[in-house]
Amino acid sequence: MTVTVRFAPSPTGRIHIGNARTALFNWLFALKNKGRFIQRFDDTDVERSKQEYADGILYDIHWLGIFPDATEYQSRRFDLYADAMERLKAAGVLYPCYETPEELDLRRKVRRTRGLPPVYGREALKLTADERAELESEGRKPHWRFLLPNFTADPFETERTEITWNDLIRGEETVDLASLSDPVLVRADGTYLYTLPSVVDDIDMGVSHIIRGDDHVTNTGVQIALFKALGAEPPVFGHHNLLTTTSGEGLSKRTGALSIESLRSEGIEPMAVASLAVLVGTSENVSAMASMDELAEKFEPASTSKSASKFDPDELVVLNKALLHAMPFEAVRDRLAALGISDERAEAFWLAVRGNLEKVSDAAIWWRILRDGPDELPALPIDDRIFLRDAFDLLPEEPWNGSVWRDWTGKVKEATGRKGKALFMPLRLALTGREQGPELADLLPLLGREGTLARRP
Incomplete structure (x- = not known):
């Protein structure tokens, strides 16, 4: 079996360091196992998804040193999802529901007052064909829920149903399907939520390992059930801890916090970003790795902590300096030339100044001093x-x-x-x-x- 992984962001903004962590975990896992890396854009939200963001994400991961074996777009694969939807309907595990958000909210409140978990009560399963026709005649369009296999015979008599898997990072994990609502797979407007297209694509693309943030742990129980409902063997799952800002705030593509684009524009080297994004929150010491191969040797998924890790941009500066101080002239020749540093002194100059730089562009300051003299002489006694x-x-x-x-x-x-x-x-x-x-x-x-x-x- 060829190890196949995927990085599947929604192209609704530029990726940040937390997204890059997921991409890098997948890339390094594929690298260590001589596997394939698929870049997949989960762009079923056609209103918010933009090609410019997809292009920007590709640019960002290429800059980091990730080069996909294939690039896929979910918006071009709707026929596959429609086919899967019909198969689930035929199997009796995808059913139409007509409640409005307000009605659902009220039902959750009622269940809480009765001491019941606020999950969907499957009321739509009790509707007769005539009742459904009447609702549709009123203009209501159904959304479609996946019937979780958390009962023996009567879907209204749920029982504890454990979905257990050996997580690549967290070890043994268990989700009780009886604690969850039947998930909506298709909205009333016919658009797909994340779960169905993701599972269908993972099956169709032969994804063997899914490595992602631990905010998806509960989703995994549902997805394993859906894999089986579609007649497929679930892949191996791994859930890494999330990164936060130093103040503990979550990261978001929409806010642009610690985006790869901004770090690049600040002159941070890609391997400084990759080293910190991968090694922070693991049992490995955070140090600057000079190449992806070197980082892959350090990469061990199971060494990742279960608690969130704070990403400190100041650490990037330290790693950046370490990389520059050891960087050979050949690796930076073209970038120096772009700064106007290209005569016969360029190599000796780089070897002389690299130990004093925080970023490559700082070399231009010393080149100007070398060429033109000090900007301003201090007052001397x-x-x-x-x-x-x-x-x-x-x-x-x-x-x-x-x-x-x-x-x-x-x-x-x-x-x-x-x-x-x-x-x-x-x-x-x-x-x-x-x-x-x-x-x-x-x-x-x-x-x-x-x-x-x-x-x-």
Whole structure:
């Protein structure tokens, strides 16, 4: 059996880090098992679903390093759902209901007052053909419910019916179907809710493993029953914990909180996002993985905590720095060229400055300093100015090599008696205008003697 997984968001907005966590769990699981990854858009809500969001989601997952084996749209598969609907009707497990939302709400309140669970009482099953015809003559259109197999003979005498599965992440899970209402599969306007198209597609596409957020645990009991009603063996299910903001709020595509698009625009590296999205809330230490293969080696679904995990964007900055500090020039060559960093000094420059960057675009700041000098020289005490003039007089002649900084500062120390911070800080300020930055031993050969002398106060 080929392991087949799917990532199935609704294209009603751009995905956020929580959605990316689900996509990455599926991608890494497929990667580890040499399986297939299907990108499926659950776009049956035709009013809210937009192609621009679907395109944006594809762009986001590609940026993260996820490349689907197939891309599917539920809006193009309605014939399959209609066929499944007819099969369920013929089997007597899909029945029409005519209650309005107000009527349903009132019935739930009545059940609560009687000490009964507020589930649907299957009143529609008692309607005769004449009563249904009369309701439809009044203009009512039915919605359709799936009759859960939580009874022996009489559907009005429900009994505890456990659906149990060995969850890939959470271990053994159980849902009692008697505690649930028969789910609506088809609305009165003929549109489908999530459950039916999802199960039909999982069967048709040969999905072997469904990995998703743990807000779907209860849905799984219903879906397993529906798989069996359609004559299919249910796939393996896995439910990972959800991510929240640092304040504990849930994430939403509609609010754009921590969207992949926004993180990308802030200059965060894809593997920083992937590393934190996958490893946070697991028993693994969160560290920056340089590639998907490396992250796949760390990925172990069962190590995921059952409680929600808080996603701290500040951790992304730490991971981003770690990735950049080890990133080879070849991996960033084109991005540097786009910043105007492309002459013969580009590789040496990158190796010199990468340890001081939070994001790649920061390299442009240091390139400008290297090319044009400090943006603004800080005010220096008169004794530091005198020291600098003397120091620049001692600048070695070219050709320069990697030892020029050591040679120069050695002469300056001997001539002036200065050492430590008193020696190095004025030189750093004169050369870069900043108190901190890349090693001057690496920058000085890039400046050259002429470029260095141009910074003499």
